[in-house]
Amino acid sequence: MILLKCDEATQTIEKGRPCTVLCAEVVWPKIATGTGVEPIEYVKAQFGEMARDWIPSGPLTLTPHREGGDPALTVSEYRIFEVWAGRILFFLSVYDAAFDASPFIGRVYAADANEYKQPVSTEPASPFPEHVRRLSLLELGLSPALLNCLESEGITTAGDLCIRSAEELLEIRNLGPKRLQEVRDRVAAVGMWLWGEEPRGDKAQH
Numbered sequence: 001m002i003l004l005k006c007d008e009a010t011q012t013i014e015k016g017r018p019c020t021v022l023c024a025e026v027v028w029p030k031i032a033t034g035t036g037v038e039p040i041e042y043v044k045a046q047f048g049e050m051a052r053d054w055i056p057s058g059p060l061t062l063t064p065h066r067e068g069g070d071p072a073l074t075v076s077e078y079r080i081f082e083v084w085a086g087r088i089l090f091f092l093s094v095y096d097a098a099f100d101a102s103p104f105i106g107r108v109y110a111a112d113a114n115e116y117k118q119p120v121s122t123e124p125a126s127p128f129p130e131h132v133r134r135l136s137l138l139e140l141g142l143s144p145a146l147l148n149c150l151e152s153e154g155i156t157t158a159g160d161l162c163i164r165s166a167e168e169l170l171e172i173r174n175l176g177p178k179r180l181q182e183v184r185d186r187v188a189a190v191g192m193w194l195w196g197e198e199p200r201g202d203k204a205q206h
Contacts, residue, residue, distance in 0.1 A: 002054065003027050003065055004090055005042060005108045009101035010168060012196070018097040022075075022104060026050075026088040029065075042108055047082040055080065056113035060092070065108040073104070081163065089163065091195075132190050133159030140186045149175045158192055165195045 004024035012019050027042035028049075059076040077093040090111075094101075135158040137147050153172050155161060161169075161183060169180055187193060 002056070002111050003029070003042065003045075003108055004062065004111050006101075006104040006106065009105060010165060012165065012167060014093060014095070014196075017095050020094045020096070020099050020101050022090075022092040022094065022101060024090045024092060024109070026090070027108060044087050047088055050088070056111070058113045060111045060113055062104075062109035062111050065110045073109075132192060133157065133162070135190060137161075140190065142186055143179075143182065146175070146179045146182055149173070149179065158187060158190065161187055161194070162192050163195055166197065169194070 003026065005027045006022050006024045008023045010021045010023070012021055014021075026045040028045050030041040030043050059074055060078060062073045062075065064072070073092075073094070075092040075094060077095075079091045081089045081091070137150055137156060137158075140158055142150070149172055150156075150161070155164075166180055166184075169175055169183060170177070184194065184197075
């Protein structure tokens with residue numbers, strides 16, 4: 001079992017179907033030592049802290065941690081990325097046009113892998129080398145106006161950019177199609193791409 005804190009949801013189209021992608025981060029419970037109080041806070045897990053066999057191999061069933069009960073969710077398709085500072089992000093794909101993600105945002109879920117042998121897309125580590133992920137926006141050669149747009153949203157490195165889709169970036173104020181193309185061009189120059197836009201010839205690597 002692992003614990004996932006759902007941070008945000010994105011509406012998109014995958015495989016020609018409406019899809020909600022939940023972004024969740026692996027966390028640990030923070031235990032208040034010596035107080036006898038159950039843990040109520042969570043800290044971000046680091047990739048190096050995980051056991052070697054932690055990566056799930058089947059559909060995940062999510063149940064609210066500590067609370068139990070609903071809402072619960074079973075997800076058959078997901079991707080796992082190690083991002084900057086060794087953090088671990090799950091991107092959970094829910095193919096249900098009526099799915100309401102709002103009750104999940106900000107909550108922590110216990111995620112258990114089912115026994116099914118159905119293959120899923122997993123990424124135990126980012127496809128990009130760490131030294132490339134850590135490149136600053138300035139090092140990427142982005143224009144000053146685009147730098148201001150991105151930094152206002154807390155995006156400061158190439159790794160920050162490439163865990164976001166084009167749709168997410170276009171939601172940033174003053175970041176239109178022209179500046180989005182600038183982002184694509186500059187990350188491509190260092191062998192990276194935005195979430196969901198990996199080159200066709202590289203898909204087999206994932």
